[in-house]
Amino acid sequence: MRISELSRRSGVSIPTIKYYLRDGLLPPGRATAANQADYDDSHLRRLRLIRSLIGVRGLSVSATRDVLAAVDKQRENVHLLLGLVLGILPADRGGEPEGSTQADDTSAPAGADADADVSGLSEVAALTAEMGWKTSPHTPAAQVVAETLETLRALGVDYDWRSLLPYAELADRTAALDLDQLADASDPLQQAERAVLLTVLLEPALLALRRLAQEHHSAQRYGGG
Template identity: 45%
Template sequence: MKISELSRTSGVSLPTVKYYLREGLLPPGRPTGRNQAEYGDAHLRRLRLIRALLDVGNLSVAGVRQVLQAVDDAELPGHHLLGTAHEAIAGVPRADRGTPGWQAARAEAGRIVAGRGWRVHERAPALDQLADAIAALRELGQEDMLAMVDDYAEATERLARQEVALVLARGDRAAMVEGLVTGTVLGEAVLTALRRLAQEHTSAGLAGPG
């Protein structure tokens, strides 16, 4: 298909498709003539993945590029690809990560992970994110919420086992790679949305009729 058809089929505007091509997010089509190229189903699938990572996953263009480069690296182990996806969704770090309060929260995050027996890299972005949350809760005087950490960990560990098993069952590397990315980035969006819905439901039940 021509680039105009790719745009029409995907629902992504032509200028945006061209932008993705310039940025290297979308691979070039097969040249068919002067300033002409042919695009296929793989381009359409990649375009939909890009939009999902940007619109649903809320990744930046730089984050999407980082993830897609890892996806296209056939030599990269799946575990490393998972780490790349985690880095891309890590967000902006707190400015106080060098303070004693944050360092204490980081040590606490490490103890939580060690207590679960989880095999996690000491520089995992999620460890810093956990420390960010712990530090903020302590600053706000909401330490009682930290009593729920084991409940969070238990629920997410069970979910992670199911997610990884589902992806590994696909067999085909391309499908597994895409599953790792979508499961990490989009799965997080699903989890966040469902948690909010469950909170609303529970709150409504506690509040009573009306």
């Protein structure tokens, strides 16, 4: 296909496509003349992934280049590829999870705060073990859960990892639904693009659904006009 068709099918403007070509995010097409080239479906899939990483995930061009470089090394491993595009695995290590632990990855300050942080991560480890989850030691989500538990306790709320188990079970079912929706995308780059779209764009809707359900159950339990 010509660059005009690539633009039309991808939704990315021709000047932007040319910028991605110059910057190395998109590989060159097959030259057909001095200033013309043909592009194929692999260019379309990669361009759609670039668009989702920059426009949906909000990555910079530089960060997107790093992710794509790591993706190129993991094209045959869909699990690691999804970890890269969703920010679960570090692009600067090529997506390789080996060689560190959650505690090693934590850059907490020394002293009581560091002790609290390690305690929180230990609780996350207990939670994931109880759920039977296999997760990367690099995932930022573990740090978020750890910090949330510590904040709740600092505010006087008696809350630990066991309190999160019912929510973890709901999250487990939600994640299975997420991955089910990738099944009809046969190409890894298509799966990666769809994973970014479903994860980033659906998160506000999932939170809104929780609020709607809370309103419903509040009205049922406590009455409401």
